[in-house]
Amino acid sequence: MSVQKSKKAGPAKKVADKPAGKVAAAPLRKRGRPRAFEPEAALRNALDTFRETGFAATSLDDLSTAMGINRPSLYNTFGDKRELFLRAYQQYRQETGALFAPALDPKLTLRQMLEMVFATAINLYLSGENGPRGCFTVMTAASEAMSDPEIRALVQKAITGADRNLAERFRLAVKSGELSATADCAALAQAASATIQSIALRARAHVARTELEEMARNAIELIAGPARR
Amino acid sequence: MSVQKSKKAGPAKKVADKPAGKVAAAPLRKRGRPRAFEPEAALRNALDTFRETGFAATSLDDLSTAMGINRPSLYNTFGDKRELFLRAYQQYRQETGALFAPALDPKLTLRQMLEMVFATAINLYLSGENGPRGCFTVMTAASEAMSDPEIRALVQKAITGADRNLAERFRLAVKSGELSATADCAALAQAASATIQSIALRARAHVARTELEEMARNAIELIAGPARR
DNA sequence: GCCAATTTATGCGGAACGGTATAAAAATCA
DNA sequence: TGATTTTTATACCGTTCCGCATAAATTGGC
Known part of the structure; x- marks a missing residue:
């Protein structure tokens, strides 16, 4: 009984075959009673x-x-x-990816990028009706990562992905002369990542926004300050 | 089993308002059946x-x-x-406090201190029979911090305590000339804290020890490298 | 030896848990 | 309209949960 995955090659089998845009109402109606939720x-x-x-x-x-x-x-x-x-976590990664994307715009200066990244993180991690929620990757998913290899793989991907994106942006800054050619881009990216993760942790512990903002400013100075040029 | 020495000579009739020693094994036996565990x-x-x-x-x-x-x-x-x-968490804080204490010995150089702190963190966070366990503060307690104010207060204390201890050590390094007098000790301490927390997170995600060690080396260079002198 | 005090051992009880069976409801197709 | 398909709604099943009630066991005091 119940749902063997017979691949009868029938089309329209897949549930959400194609997001295909953010249009909500797919015009083609399936056979039975329509679902009452999105x-x-x-x-x-x-x-x-x-x-x-x-x-x-x-x-x-x-x-x-x-x-x-x-x-x-x-x-x-x-x-x-x-x-x-798992699906909720993937949704989170997608949403946060989109949220941070504007900050990585190559047209911004390095400092502007870091300011935007940290500001985005602070806003995201402090949001929540019942108090600051922190970061799903850092707080919730990482907790499950120990017992669940699939979640662990996603967490790893989230961490290394952030590292990589930031490192790439730092390499751009070297090319543009904003950073010294001797700067270790991977190291700087990890420092920025660690700052973001620490902000997430502190947000969850109800550290005040002003302190988080100061931490961000300090990190920018450390990472992109005069010493790196 | 068990059998502690019966001190039958002393009547010690009074309910002992205050033996009040930090001696672990109180020789005086209480009245009923003794507990079978420590x-x-x-x-x-x-x-x-x-x-x-x-x-x-x-x-x-x-x-x-x-x-x-x-x-x-x-x-x-x-x-x-x-x-x-709560008691287990306090136990953890006490244990880890003792574990990190030697690294904060003022006789060590700043770099030695950082090397020991990060090495201690890596060993601690990678330990565990069923895989790396990360940091109790970062992973487990912080998760509960959202719904439980008492746990939240302990987490806050753990974070700010680490910040403060490190900042104090950095101030010492300024006095000894290891750091420039213009160094922002609180900022450097937070950067070191963030590195530790990031190592905890990555350990839980099964990032390899060698990568954690490289991250530590990079952080030391960033925090105590030539640029800060 | 008997009593009081304290801990151990067994197991219960109501609630909540994750997951599913079953049937009614709402749509399309013929 | 009636058959088919899909979703909704209700309610249940077996398990596990937390916390405690109760009684046996083990000590010191008299």
Whole structure:
């Protein structure tokens, strides 16, 4: 019974075959009763819930309430709790990727880039209705990374991806002369990454925004200050 | 088993308002059946368990098994799960404080200090029978900090305490001429703290020891390198 | 030896957990 | 309209959870 994955080569089999743009209403209606919720919005709500209470402490009742759908619909659409967590985390990575992208615009100066990156991080990590939520990668996903290799791989990708993106931007700064040719771009990128992660941790501990901003300023001075030129 | 020396000579009738020693083995036996476990060792095992699986995912059965005592004894000695967690965290802070203390010895040079601090952190965060456990403050306690003000206060104290200890050591380096008088000690201390926290995070994500060591070397160069003199 | 005090051992009880069975509802297709 | 397909809604199942009640075990005091 129940859902063997018969690949009968039928089309339209895939659930969300193609996001294909941010258009919400796909005009082609499937056969049966239409769903009464938007999967993307529901996933956003699941993400918010996981961000606040973590994986283990979030029950399926919490999730189905926050997402506005019942348990069976949840299972049909997203699979079990762990699968939902994985999809929520991927959603988070996608969202934050888009959030940080403008700061990496090559047209900005190095200092402007760092200022934007840190400001974006502070705003993101301090957001939350019930207090600052920190970073999903640093706080929530990393906790599960110990027991779950798949989550661990995603966390690793998130960390090294940030390192790489920043390092690339630093290399650009060397080319443009903003940084000395002897600057160790990978090292500077890791320092910036570590600053972001520390800001996430401190935000979760309710360190005041002004202190986080000062930490960011200090890091900019250390990383891109006169000593590096 | 057990058998401590009965000091039958001294009547010691009074309920001993204050023996008040920090001596571990109090020779005076209390009235009833003696406990069959050592609270300190049990707490250590509880700490290990919490470090591996976090707060919510650790059941009282897990704890009582790991600690080698039954649930009622656990409750009588340590209170409920949350109280046990708090005590385990305090135990962790005490242990790690002692672990890092030698590195802060003022007789060491600044670079030696940083090398020892980072080496200690790497060893601590990579330890664990079931894989690297990271830092209890960064991973486990910070997760609970959102919903629990008392834990949050402890996390804050751990973070700012590390900042302060390092800053003090940097100020010493300014006095000794190892650092320029214009160095921002608080900023450098936060950078070192952030590096430690990032190492903890990366350890949990199974980043290789060699990479962590390279990150430490890079951080030392950035913080105490020629540019700061 | 008997009593009081304290800890250990067993196991219960109500609640919450994750996951699913089952049937009603709402759409398309014929 | 009736059959088919898909989603929704309700309610349940077995397990695990936390915390505690209860009784046996082990000590010191008299």
